[in-house]
Amino acid sequence: MGLPNLEVTFETLVDAFVFLDKNKDGYVSRNEMVQAINETISGERSSGRIAMRRFEEMDWDKNGMVNFKEFLFAFTHWVGIEDNEDEEGEE
Numbered sequence: 274m275g276l277p278n279l280e281v282t283f284e285t286l287v288d289a290f291v292f293l294d295k296n297k298d299g300y301v302s303r304n305e306m307v308q309a310i311n312e313t314i315s316g317e318r319s320s321g322r323i324a325m326r327r328f329e330e331m332d333w334d335k336n337g338m339v340n341f342k343e344f345l346f347a348f349t350h351w352v353g354i355e356d357n358e359d360e361e362g363e364e
Contacts, residue, residue, distance in 0.1 A: 300338040
């Protein structure tokens with residue numbers, strides 16, 4: 274991944290975290306997660322379950338709040354960045 278791609282990716286990650294962090298305290302709570310999901314998925318009955326599942330995946334220390342580090346690690350796990358690096362090392 275080249276530097277321009279890394280910069281764009283990081284900006285996207287920061288923007289996503291800021292979108293989720295509704296009260297701008299540096300953490301995403303369960304309520305903020307549900308609120309953000311409801312803003313993006315209108316009319317979906319399963320959106321609350323999706324939000325809770327994603328929140329549980331992000332809240333690694335299980336304190337009920339997600340910081341940027343937890344968000345970043347969860348996101349890289351979701352998109353498989355760790356898996357891609359492993360595959361490159363095997364070639």
